[in-house]
Amino acid sequence: MMKPLYIAAFLVAVTLTYGLYSMKYEVQRLESKLLTLHSQLTSEREATQVLRAEWSYLNRPERLEKLTLRHLDLTPVSVHRMAAVTRLPFRENSAQSELHKVTPAPNRTSSPNGTSPQSASETSWRLPQTTKKVR
């Protein structure tokens, strides 16, 4: 009458042993994979570090300036080519054909009560400060 119990116990033991071993090998496999990933991560990080340093080195303002002067038709923006948005002229009457009429802009600093572009209604176009200021 004890026989079925013995057989059952034996089967359980075999199953458990197999389970334990397969589990063990699975864990070992995963651990070695983790290790590889960790070392890969480290080397990737080191590579990023090198690339970032190189990027910063190649983007030195000094070098960019030299390259720009050699290869591009660009020069630093001078103050005479800049203006605030509020100084941009408005097209007052597009029906008038005097589109190319250019009125000299008022001197920027020496006229404290200078006319603002919007109030000058007799001109159709008014260019921002393109003329060099005479001192």
Add this chain to the structure above:
Amino acid sequence: MSNPYDRLSEQKLPSRIAESVRLEGARKQAVETGRTRLVVVAAVFACAFLVLAGRLVHLSSIGEGGSTSLANEGSGGLGLVRAEILDRNGVLLASDLGTASLYADPHRVLDAAEAANQISRVLPDIDRSELFSKLTTSKRFVWVKRHLTPRQQYVVNALGLPGIAFLEEQKRVYPQGNLVAHVVGYTGVDNRGLAGIEKHLDQRLGTAARVGSAQPPLRLSLDVRVQHVLRSQLASAMETYQAKGAVGIILDANDGQIVASVSLPDFDPHRIDQVPEENKFNRASLGVYEMGSTFKIFTVAMALELGTADLTDSYDARKPIRVARFMIRDDHAKERWLSVPEVFIYSSNIGAAKMALDVGAERQQAFLKQIGLLQRVPLEISEVGQPISPNPWRKISTMTVAFGYGIAVSPIQMASAVASLVNGGTRVMPTFVRSRDREHAVGERVVSERTSRAIRQLMRLNVVEGTGTKADVPGYLVGGKTGTAEKVGAQGYDRRALRSSFVGIFPTSAPRYVVLVMLDEPKGTKETFGFATAGWTAAPIVGQVIERASPLLGVQIDGDEKGQTAQHVGISRKGRRLASF
């Protein structure tokens, strides 16, 4: 023997035991002993198996874990990883790179002479006899060469010498080179900070065992683009005027963050052992100088703040002042009464001295201390100079300090004191580290809004009409003050050796930045008609820097047109209005 079990066994068992003993005798006794021993042994084995089973379950379910972490640490090598240093926009200023270093274990080297021969052949900077003596010592570890290039590593590896091996180390690299060398500083061969931010914030930058576990990057207030503009303009000016050195500082007028700080000549932080000491000297923060007339900003602010003078008051500047054996005279002598604005824009030493005398020595000292000119500035770099002030503070000191002689301060100190006066009157503490909460922090009040406004007007007036006209950039409302100081030579002050400086603010209506430029011993050129004074040499640099840097700094051109008309201040003399602009 009083427990129930004992009593029970005594009642039931004696007859059976007595029977068997009677039946088997001494032999049965021996079998009984053997049986007991078996039970004991079985129990011990059962315990041992239980322990084993428990350990098995423990190992397979929880695991040791020790071996993996050990393996990970191995790849970091010996070097210590420091935190990166970035500029305000995240551009890399300093970082660590892994390099290979060559070492030897002399016990395992087979033929020291041959090894020394071969290594010195592929690495020419290594002395053969020195290496030979290293390889014959009784130590177990000697460095042969630190930080090899990958090519050198390959060549040495190809020699295949026993006892010679590589160790991975970290090396600090500075991709921006000379540009920020004085601020960032440099590290030694063991990756420890030796100068600048690297030294002062060594703890913060830290030391970690491997890449990835380093401290978070440190973000500085510098902007490499603005720094480059300032440096290139200063470098070309240094060449034009054959100056010995140059300093440039751009400082946020409201929160004290230093956007650019240049000291020329500078150095390459990678070749620190070949740099002359003079180049390592940070003129912007460590050097203290007599600033000359730029100090009149403080004198006028002090007089206005304490109420001893008004913008409409005037001073007698007809004759030089004679005090003890000293003579105070004006460089651009007008020989008449000068109003306060005139004293400022014609840079009258006589007027400034009299203005300071009205205030008095004690209140003058207190005022200068309040704007931080008499004590060291707390900065995040290790090179900070101690200002030199007169001791004891005599009457003559009061007069000379009024126009910037007899007191020496560092340029960064100067720039932050000016910022404190023009930003509305609150104290500005300079800093190299970017921090967002500083932007809203308001320092202690040093002068009133009204005084601050008057100083801004005077500085603007000086650029429109006075000595600083060459610093003007149309649309940016530049204000400023020139300062030409004679350097101390062998026989007192030397008239030919000058230190020309200009401190500018822009836009004057609501200053965003303070720009300070100083040239050490500039020589006049044909274009400047032989003048080496600040109005001819330093002022134009400030103008050029502002023109190039303000788009980068986000200052709009014509940003405040209303402010422009509000900046006008009258030059009046004895109540009569002479001019207004």
